[in-house]
Amino acid sequence: MRMVIFGLTVTSSWGNGHATLWRGLIRALAPLGWSISFFERDTPYYAGARDLTDLDGGHVVLYPGWDDIAQAAAIAVRQADAVIVTSYCPDAVEASRLAQESCRGLKVFYDLDTAVTLARIEQGEQPPYFGPEGLRDFDLVLSYTGGEALGALKSMLGARRVVPLYGHVDPERHRPAKPRAEFAGDLSYLGTYAADRQAGVEKLLVAPAVRLPDRRFVIGGAQYPQEFPWSDNIFFVRHLPPADHPAFFCSSRLTLNVTREAMARKGWCPSGRLFEAAACGAAIVSDDWPGLDDFFEPGCEILLAHSTDDVVAALGLSDGELEALRRRARERVLDEHTSARRAAELDRILVEAATAPGSEPMKETV
Template sequence: MRVAFYGSSLVSAYWNGAATYYRGLLRALASRGYEITFYEPDVYDRQKHRDIDPPAWCKVVVYEGSVPALKRAAAQAAGADIVVKASGVGFEDDLLLKEVMAAARPTALKIFWDVDAPATLAILRALPDHPLRRALSSLDLVLTYGGGDPVVRSYRAIGARECIPVYNALDPQTHHPVAPDPRFAADLAFLGNRLPDREARVQDFFLEPASKLPDRRLLLGGAGWHDKPLPGSVTYIGHVPTADHNAFNTTPKAVLNISRASMAENGFSPATRVFEAAGAGACLITDAWEGIELFLKPGEEVLVARDGRDVADLMCSLSAVDAKQIGQRALSRVLGEHTYSHRAADVDRIFRRRVQNPEAAE
């Protein structure tokens, strides 16, 4: 089956947290015989910061960030059996949804794929006349990056025919254990861009505990933190390219996951970094959120912190041996249950059932 997928970027992870998700899932679908074309706009300097070449398993079409170019790209949806418009494309999202779905054949499966459901739903609740909200009833399906039952119920309540979560996962070809790299030597490391929806939680879960751990080495990676006051125990290293993520996760004693506020409040929303870290065999400490046990077992495969004090206490009691064992158990769990091959098998069933019977529901 031919898939036309309109998203933020496949070839660049620059200010594009969905890149890992797209790459892992679409590569796994391609291995199942799907012919995929990924359409992405040339915006936010992403094309200047490509971290992969266009892959053999997916055709990538980059279009200029202009309305005429958008319309030309959207028209190509007419040749697909499955048409996907993702959230957060980054250029004229509402117009893109309208143009893509108008171009799609009547028999095509029409999908909105939300890679930030809590944020999207907050907007849709506040704006009953939002173009996406008006379009929901005409779409066959909403797929989401996560969110569990709360997101499913919310989407159904505002008009979606059906909503199914497709969670993040591990791509073992991309994220795996590697040799330690001295550049990333640390007791605790956190990697994440500076975002309004995350900054207060980074302060609480990383910077505050860092101030209580003056004799430890803490590492902060990600864009935008250059002018943020940091405790003396924290070293800021800026943007970390995707190619270095394995070493960043493998080298420190432990790595920290801090969910954005909306994701933490909703629950059931593991970040891609959770699976990247587990796939590298890292000892992961995550902020607490509902549903973590569906993916990793607290206390055995992941350490869970309710606040910054918990983070500091965990770091004071965590031995190198225990950290290694936690990381190995996490790696075994995600390889056995949470790879993109597992997710693609689920998506394949969803697609095929609906292409054969558009009225089908899970």
């Protein structure tokens, strides 16, 4: 079975959450019989921070501009059983048009940023990764966000068939690791700077750091502005490649998860970092949002923080209490949230969509 993906990036995890997710999913899809080509525009932004050269389970097609790859893309699309176009793909409109014209298999849109997409539309903006027709011409729309967002994709963008495909983690890449001194802290946070996440970071990390000057706090990520409210006990680690994530998570007593405002408001949108931390055996304290308890059990597998006081209290837990939290969270993620589990879900979803009334059948049974 042949799959063609037109995405933001798979070769660089710099400043985005798409790359790591695609790597795990593609690696897990290959044993299920999928031959995968990932088309990625070769932008200087990602080329300067590329942390993958060989895609395990797939083939990367880097291209400087759409005109340079249009012919090769057309050939790949005509031969594909499924074509997936993603949110924030710089050539999503062109790729979608090509899929509608030439793909004899399934035409799929995967919105890995559903909450942001819907928020922009509600504000009167037109996201650049689909045209004025919205999503009505796709056979299937996959959404990184569940809950009420699934209905909104239908009512606001005309999607006909919508199915959630949540985040996940590759436990071969994210697993317990030896702590490293440069990452050591009482509370760590790994995430790209985002303005709509800043209030949560200040409440759940910056304020606890002010309250607990003898504790060490560590932030890892990219794009943090000079005006970020640093203090003497908050230490910064510039963007970390995925290979360093396990050591980062395992070097602190607790790690913090903060969700972007649009995602938290819609709910049912767990970040990939949340699953990565759990797979690495980290004790996690997270902001709260609707649907979180569908993925982890609060108080048993994950701690919830609604205020600075909650984070301070979490830091006061004993090593034994945090160790139990780590163990249960890791067990949950290995049972339910691995890349292999999501790949099997996607495989099933594609087969069901291809065999739905009015659909063209795939060439083979996956």
